[in-house]
Amino acid sequence: MLLSKQICKKLLLSAAVCFLSFSDGVPVSAQQVHIIPKPAEMQVKDGFFRVNKSTVVVLPDKLPASLLLHDMMEHAVAGSKGGTLKIARHDVKKNAIRFVLDKTNPDKATESYSLEVDGKGVTVTSGSDKGLFYGAQTLLQLMSKDGIAFASIKDEPRFPYRGYHLDVSRNFFPKEFIIKMLDWMAFYKLNTFHWHLTDGAGWRIEIDAYPKLTSDAAFRPIADWKTWWDGDRKFVPEGTPGAYGGYYTKKEVREVVAYAASKHITVIPEIEMPGHSEEVFVAYPELSCSGIPYKNSDFCIGNDSTFTFVEQVLTEVMELFPSRLIHIGGDEASKKAWGECPKCQQRMKNEGLSDLDELQSYMIRRVEKFLNSKGRRLVGWDEIIEGGLAPEATVMSWRGVEGGIKAAKDGHDVIMTPGNYMYFDFYQADPKTQPAAIGGFTPVKQVYSYNPMPAELNETEGKHILGVQANTWTEYMPNADHVEYMVFPRLLALAEVAWTPQELRTWADFKPRMNSHVNLLKKGGVNAFTLSDDIEITMAVDTLNRQIKVMFDAEKYPAEIRYTTDGSMPTTASAIYKDTILVKDSAWIKAAIFRNGVMQGTPSEKKVDYHKGINRPIHYNSKLYKGYMAGGMNALLDGYRGGLTYLDGRWQGYLNDLDCVVDMGEKTDLHKVSVRFMQLTGPGVFQPGEVSLLTSEDGVNFTLQQTIKTVVPKEESNLTFQEYTFQGNWKGRFVRLQASEVNNGFIFADEIVIW
Structure with missing residues (x-):
């Protein structure tokens, strides 16, 4: 409990000076209330309850979380008055902070609570220990330099699943950092930690039956993931001088799981399969289709040894993790080797499987049956839908929301975690001002804008949306400080998305509270991003x-x-x-x-241009890529310029050349035509080789007016834009733009401007 006490002490010491007041004419008590996530019902009144050395903390008998609550209340007083609070097991009516377990409430698993603060003291009431715990988190946030604001709160979460995911394969983080993250998750009422323990960059959990997973596949010769990944990707044995990596012993895992439980957080382990498993085949190559290390990334589904391995590993994992859900990955399997593997082909023939998607589904279903036999349920990324979803599987929808909607309509439970809202490895500000990231652009406002309940679902289908989760993939996060920088304060937006009723959430209301909490996080020892000046x-x-x-x-x-x-x-x-x-x-x-x-x-x-081409008809001679038809067919002529990400709904993407014709409706004087393209080489977005302007009076015979070549090298990996601007004096009804794709990637344009 030592680390928790340290964080609580920092948090409470800083609370007296961190909460900012922004609104003139509002009672001082209300100005100092900046609770995140915002409660379902809250009324702040004028006045404060001031804690002193005589204040008593009243705890129910045999409350498992009593020590934790004691720590919090102890440091609340130690931070402001230099003393400690007395603990009582009998009721005290005045000058008391009372935690009341409502034994009349039939729901012992409830997360709801009520909190009342007046001149006599504080009363937190719930039907469960869990509810009292969340009431204590709110109470901590009510504390200020003037005392605890008078308030009346009734609160409960919007979703039962409120998750945060951390990848420890690409880069490894010690147990102490995991504990620190659990502390802050609990403070913001998140209740599920998704621990991504295995992936192609390293196996991070001790397995007795397969010791070479950690001795041979948990360490690499250099620390920098990108250099290693772009190189030979070779692992080195444990104990190699200068090696980078690590893994969690079973003792450490048990400690993390127990600590999380004390914070009412469930830890869900992820053991990747059938893809993202390169590291397994370094240690046990016979489990791949080729039997050769460093050649395959997918398990050989035709090999019975694969299932022996998976079941033994999952058995040991389940002994460590009591969570009902066990995550098996299921994403981005290449499937290529299966088409050439005699064992896999024989498996398909024996099982009557028609394609490789069904072969993957066979494995998922077989693993699910095994987990079900142990009283557990399978959860996987939305690729597990392909080839037919296992009967009782839960889906994490990351490739947008479509997979989650389909699964919910089919009666499956769903956790929403779409990449363009919930990936904390994306840039959170202008990439020019930020450390290298994997790409994308997800500022805190975008995280906050997400509503996990799709409008397409009816009431019955909507009950399958268990909640929401944010994911941190750590390819570009070499240390704990960097993870904190990428996660906070976006985690605060996640917390409110997951907890607060949708109708109570507004960006204008959240923004001042978030700003006050950034100060709180910094003083609490978190390397939080201090928000963008953009x-x-x-x-x-x-x-x-x-x-x-x-x-x-x-x-x-x-x-x-x-x-x-x-x-x-x-x-x-x-x-x-x-x-x-x-x-x-x-x-x-x-x-x-x-x-x-x-x-x-x-x-x-x-x-910004309200130009001649807005809403004019456009015809595409080239093939459009349906995956990036942002804004529809007319997006290049709707007046909207794109932002810092091709996922913002303003950029249109093409896998081949762009060739389009704009019909101005009549012969028109043309003086200036421009179009802008983006380059971000990480996801394969490049500038075109050149862009040409042609004009025509009949739409058949075109005259080439100008050609402009790109000035951006294909090697430029930073986010870069080039606007191709044609100036002259032309007449024509039809304006044609041709852009050549030359780098075997995407080209993205946002707006054709015509004057």
């Missing part, structure tokens, strides 16, 4: 009035935003943003936060 510039195209509305937002609060519309650098003399900006032709907007007369960071900018 300005989010959004647009709304108003075709009725032929104008574009431009709005600004910032993560930091409060924020003085100054801007220009002519492309010049904002200064202290520039306009202060107060309301929507209207653009009826063109503007080059630059905006920045100013604090004490000094610009923070670099300005955010966006070109």
Whole structure:
């Protein structure tokens, strides 16, 4: 319990100075209440209960969490008055912090609680230990330099599953860091830790029956994952001088599981199969189709030894983890070797399987049957749907929401974890300002915007949505500080998405509370990202009035935003943003936060054009890639510029050349045509080799006007944009743009601007 006490002490010592007050005219008590996640019902009143040396903490008899509650209350007083609180098992009516177990409540598993603070003290009531625990977390957040704000709270979670996932295969993190993460998960009322223990970069859990998994496949010669992964990917034996890696002993696993249980957190282990298993075949190559180390990534499903291995490993895992759900991965299996493997082909013939998807489903179903026989249930990534879903499997929907919707409609339980909202390995601010990440762009506002309950589901189907989870994949996170930087404060947004009723959640309400908690996290020893100085510039195209509305937002609060519309650098003399900006032709907007007369960071900018081409018909001569038809067929002519990620709904992606024709409706004077492309080589997005402008009066005979080559090297891995701008004096009804794909990847464009 020592680490917990240390964190609690830091947390309570900082609470007196960290919670910021932002609203003039609001009672002081209400200004200092910044609870995350926001309770289901809360009324803050005027006044504070002040803890002193005579205050008593009243705990129910035989409360398993009593020691934990004692620690919290002890440090609450130690931080403010230099003393400790007395603990009582009999009821005390005045000057008391009372935890009351409501024995009349028939639901002993409830997570709900009520909390009342008045001049007599504090009363937290619940029908379960778990509810009292969550009430204690809220109580901690009510504490301020003036005392505990008078409040009346009735609270319960929106979803029963509130999860956080950490990958420890790509980079390994010690037990002490896992404990620290559990502390903060509990503080924000998350209740499930998904521990990604095995993957192609290393096996991280001790298995007695297969000792070579950790002796031969848990260490690599160098620490940097990317260098190793891009190189020969060879492992080295445990004990090799200078080797990087590690694994958790069974003793350590038991300690983590027990500690999590004391925080009412369930730990779900993940043992990857059939893919992402390269490391297994270094230790036991006979379990792959080739029988050769470093050649295959998928288990040989035709080999009976595979199932002997899987069942023995899962048996030992289940002895360590009491969780009802056991995660078996199931994602991104290449399946290639199965098509060439005689054993796999024979398995397909014997079982009457028609394709490789069904072969994977065979393995998933067989493993599920084994887990069910032990009283457990299988959970896997949404690829387990392919080839037919195992009867009682739970699906984690990560490739968007479609897999989760399908599974729920088919009667399967679902945990929503779509990558474009819930992947904390994506960039959280402009990549130019951030350490290297895997790609994507998921700022805290986007995390907060997610609603895990799909509108497509009816009430019965919706009951299968168990909850929501965020995932941290650690390819680019070499140490614990880096993980904390990527996770916090996005974890706070996750917590509120998972707990708070949807109708109570607004970004404007969350933002001040989040800002106060960033200070709290920093003072509590967390290397949290201190929020971006970037300005989010959004647009709304108003075709009725032929104008574009431009709005600004910032993560930091409060924020003085100054801007220009002519492309010049904002200064202290520039306009202060107060309301929507209207653009009826063109503007080059630059905006920045100013604090004490000094610009923070670099300005955010966006070109805005209500141009001649908006909503004109467009015809594609080239093949569109249906996976990235963002905004529909007319997205290149809707007036909206894209942002920092190709997943923002504004960028259109093409696997081949782009060749499109815009019909202006009549012969038109043309002076300027431009189109912008993105490059981010990690996910295979490149600039085109060149872009050409052609014009025509009849739509049949086209004249080449100009060709512009890219100036961005294909080796440039950072997020980069190039706008191809054609200027001249032409006449024509039809405007044709051709962009050549030359790097065997995607090309992404956001808007064709025609003047």
